[in-house]
Amino acid sequence: MADIVLRSALPADALCLGALGMQVFLDTYAIEGIRPGLAREALDHFSTEATVAALEAPGAECIVAERAGHLVAFAHLAHGATHALVAARPACELARLYVQAPFAGAGLGRRLLQEAEVRAAARGTRVMWLTTWVGNTRARGFYPRCGYADVGLTHYEFDGQSFENRAFAKRLA
Numbered sequence: 001m002a003d004i005v006l007r008s009a010l011p012a013d014a015l016c017l018g019a020l021g022m023q024v025f026l027d028t029y030a031i032e033g034i035r036p037g038l039a040r041e042a043l044d045h046f047s048t049e050a051t052v053a054a055l056e057a058p059g060a061e062c063i064v065a066e067r068a069g070h071l072v073a074f075a076h077l078a079h080g081a082t083h084a085l086v087a088a089r090p091a092c093e094l095a096r097l098y099v100q101a102p103f104a105g106a107g108l109g110r111r112l113l114q115e116a117e118v119r120a121a122a123r124g125t126r127v128m129w130l131t132t133w134v135g136n137t138r139a140r141g142f143y144p145r146c147g148y149a150d151v152g153l154t155h156y157e158f159d160g161q162s163f164e165n166r167a168f169a170k171r172l173a
Helices: 011-029 036-046 048-056 108-122 137-145
Strands: 005-008 060-067 070-079 091-099 127-133 149-158 161-171
Touching: 005 108, 011 036, 011 048, 011 060, 011 070, 011 091, 036 048, 036 149, 048 060, 060 108, 070 108, 091 108, 108 127, 127 137, 127 149, 137 161
Parallel strands: 091 127
Antiparallel strands: 005 060, 060 070, 070 091, 127 161, 149 161
16 A cells, blocks of 8 residues: 555546546445436536536545556545534534545555544644444444544435434544
8 A cells, every 4th residue: 555645636536536436435325236316316426527516615625545547545525514413613524535445444544534634633623523324334433443433323315315324523633
Protein backbone atom coordinates (compact mmCIF):
# COMPACT_ATOMS: atom_id res chain seq x y z
CA MET A 1 0.00 0.00 0.00
CA ALA A 2 3.05 2.27 0.13
CA ASP A 3 2.58 3.11 -3.55
CA ILE A 4 -0.89 4.59 -2.93
CA VAL A 5 -1.03 8.38 -2.92
CA LEU A 6 -3.74 10.40 -1.17
CA ARG A 7 -4.71 13.67 -2.80
CA SER A 8 -7.62 16.05 -3.15
CA ALA A 9 -10.09 15.09 -5.84
CA LEU A 10 -10.19 17.18 -9.00
CA PRO A 11 -13.20 17.82 -11.25
CA ALA A 12 -11.48 15.60 -13.85
CA ASP A 13 -11.82 12.69 -11.39
CA ALA A 14 -15.63 12.75 -11.53
CA LEU A 15 -16.00 9.98 -14.13
CA CYS A 16 -13.76 7.53 -12.26
CA LEU A 17 -15.08 8.58 -8.83
CA GLY A 18 -18.63 7.91 -9.99
CA ALA A 19 -17.74 4.48 -11.37
CA LEU A 20 -15.78 3.58 -8.23
CA GLY A 21 -18.60 4.84 -6.01
CA MET A 22 -21.19 2.83 -7.92
CA GLN A 23 -19.07 -0.31 -7.75
CA VAL A 24 -18.56 -0.11 -3.98
CA PHE A 25 -22.19 0.95 -3.40
CA LEU A 26 -23.53 -2.05 -5.30
CA ASP A 27 -21.03 -4.43 -3.71
CA THR A 28 -22.22 -3.23 -0.29
CA TYR A 29 -25.97 -2.78 -0.74
CA ALA A 30 -27.03 -5.05 -3.59
CA ILE A 31 -26.56 -8.21 -1.56
CA GLU A 32 -29.80 -9.72 -2.86
CA GLY A 33 -29.37 -8.51 -6.42
CA ILE A 34 -30.42 -5.30 -8.12
CA ARG A 35 -33.98 -4.01 -8.17
CA PRO A 36 -35.20 -0.81 -9.85
CA GLY A 37 -35.11 1.37 -6.73
CA LEU A 38 -31.55 0.38 -5.90
CA ALA A 39 -30.47 0.93 -9.51
CA ARG A 40 -32.04 4.41 -9.51
CA GLU A 41 -30.37 5.25 -6.18
CA ALA A 42 -26.96 4.20 -7.53
CA LEU A 43 -27.37 6.14 -10.77
CA ASP A 44 -28.77 9.21 -8.95
CA HIS A 45 -25.70 9.40 -6.71
CA PHE A 46 -22.90 8.18 -8.95
CA SER A 47 -23.52 9.45 -12.45
CA THR A 48 -20.76 11.77 -13.64
CA GLU A 49 -23.12 14.73 -13.31
CA ALA A 50 -24.09 13.79 -9.75
CA THR A 51 -20.45 13.29 -8.83
CA VAL A 52 -19.49 16.71 -10.22
CA ALA A 53 -22.35 18.28 -8.23
CA ALA A 54 -21.22 16.48 -5.06
CA LEU A 55 -17.64 17.71 -5.52
CA GLU A 56 -18.84 21.29 -6.06
CA ALA A 57 -21.35 21.37 -3.18
CA PRO A 58 -20.69 23.95 -0.45
CA GLY A 59 -18.54 22.39 2.28
CA ALA A 60 -17.62 19.37 0.16
CA GLU A 61 -14.15 17.89 0.19
CA CYS A 62 -13.10 14.63 -1.41
CA ILE A 63 -9.84 12.80 -0.80
CA VAL A 64 -8.91 10.13 -3.31
CA ALA A 65 -6.50 7.23 -3.03
CA GLU A 66 -4.66 6.68 -6.28
CA ARG A 67 -2.36 3.87 -7.33
CA ALA A 68 -0.50 4.02 -10.65
CA GLY A 69 -3.09 6.41 -12.07
CA HIS A 70 -6.07 4.35 -10.86
CA LEU A 71 -8.54 5.51 -8.20
CA VAL A 72 -8.99 2.76 -5.62
CA ALA A 73 -10.73 4.52 -2.71
CA PHE A 74 -12.10 7.86 -1.57
CA ALA A 75 -13.42 9.77 1.43
CA HIS A 76 -16.11 12.38 0.84
CA LEU A 77 -16.57 15.01 3.54
CA ALA A 78 -19.40 17.47 4.11
CA HIS A 79 -17.91 20.22 6.29
CA GLY A 80 -20.53 21.92 8.43
CA ALA A 81 -23.12 19.14 8.02
CA THR A 82 -25.03 18.33 11.20
CA HIS A 83 -27.17 15.49 12.51
CA ALA A 84 -29.78 15.48 15.26
CA LEU A 85 -27.87 12.77 17.14
CA VAL A 86 -24.63 14.80 17.17
CA ALA A 87 -24.76 17.84 19.45
CA ALA A 88 -21.18 19.15 19.18
CA ARG A 89 -20.45 21.91 16.69
CA PRO A 90 -18.79 22.60 14.36
CA ALA A 91 -19.30 19.19 12.83
CA CYS A 92 -18.29 17.40 9.65
CA GLU A 93 -20.01 14.43 8.06
CA LEU A 94 -17.99 11.62 6.62
CA ALA A 95 -20.52 11.16 3.83
CA ARG A 96 -18.67 8.25 2.23
CA LEU A 97 -15.58 6.18 2.84
CA TYR A 98 -15.42 3.77 -0.07
CA VAL A 99 -12.59 1.32 -0.69
CA GLN A 100 -12.54 -0.96 -3.72
CA ALA A 101 -12.75 -4.63 -2.65
CA PRO A 102 -9.20 -5.67 -3.68
CA PHE A 103 -7.81 -2.95 -1.37
CA ALA A 104 -10.11 -3.56 1.63
CA GLY A 105 -8.60 -4.87 4.84
CA ALA A 106 -5.09 -3.57 4.16
CA GLY A 107 -5.28 -0.33 6.15
CA LEU A 108 -6.28 2.00 3.33
CA GLY A 109 -9.67 2.84 4.87
CA ARG A 110 -8.00 3.74 8.17
CA ARG A 111 -5.41 5.84 6.34
CA LEU A 112 -8.13 7.74 4.45
CA LEU A 113 -10.17 8.20 7.62
CA GLN A 114 -7.16 9.61 9.47
CA GLU A 115 -6.49 12.05 6.62
CA ALA A 116 -10.14 13.10 6.64
CA GLU A 117 -9.98 13.72 10.39
CA VAL A 118 -6.79 15.79 10.03
CA ARG A 119 -8.35 17.92 7.30
CA ALA A 120 -11.58 18.40 9.24
CA ALA A 121 -9.72 19.34 12.43
CA ALA A 122 -7.64 21.86 10.47
CA ARG A 123 -10.92 23.61 9.61
CA GLY A 124 -11.89 23.79 13.27
CA THR A 125 -14.23 20.80 13.30
CA ARG A 126 -14.90 19.43 16.78
CA VAL A 127 -16.69 16.24 15.79
CA MET A 128 -16.73 13.95 12.76
CA TRP A 129 -19.87 11.88 12.29
CA LEU A 130 -21.28 9.36 9.84
CA THR A 131 -24.12 6.94 9.37
CA THR A 132 -23.90 3.37 8.19
CA TRP A 133 -26.50 0.80 7.24
CA VAL A 134 -27.11 -1.78 9.98
CA GLY A 135 -26.46 -4.56 7.45
CA ASN A 136 -22.94 -3.28 6.79
CA THR A 137 -21.25 -5.30 9.51
CA ARG A 138 -17.76 -4.50 8.24
CA ALA A 139 -18.33 -0.74 8.69
CA ARG A 140 -20.13 -1.21 12.01
CA GLY A 141 -17.01 -2.96 13.32
CA PHE A 142 -14.48 -0.65 11.67
CA TYR A 143 -15.60 2.72 13.03
CA PRO A 144 -15.57 1.75 16.74
CA ARG A 145 -12.03 0.39 16.26
CA CYS A 146 -11.13 3.88 14.97
CA GLY A 147 -12.54 5.65 18.03
CA TYR A 148 -16.09 6.32 16.82
CA ALA A 149 -18.97 5.88 19.27
CA ASP A 150 -22.38 4.59 18.23
CA VAL A 151 -24.68 7.51 19.05
CA GLY A 152 -27.99 6.04 17.96
CA LEU A 153 -30.46 4.79 15.42
CA THR A 154 -31.30 6.80 12.32
CA HIS A 155 -32.87 5.98 8.96
CA TYR A 156 -32.02 6.37 5.29
CA GLU A 157 -34.93 6.55 2.89
CA PHE A 158 -35.21 5.97 -0.82
CA ASP A 159 -37.75 4.49 -3.20
CA GLY A 160 -40.46 4.71 -0.55
CA GLN A 161 -38.56 2.50 1.89
CA SER A 162 -36.78 3.26 5.14
CA PHE A 163 -33.53 1.51 6.05
CA GLU A 164 -32.11 1.37 9.57
CA ASN A 165 -28.72 2.99 10.00
CA ARG A 166 -26.49 3.63 12.98
CA ALA A 167 -24.94 7.03 13.57
CA PHE A 168 -21.33 7.20 14.79
CA ALA A 169 -19.36 10.20 16.03
CA LYS A 170 -15.86 11.03 17.21
CA ARG A 171 -14.50 14.15 18.88
CA LEU A 172 -11.47 15.49 17.03
CA ALA A 173 -8.38 16.96 18.68
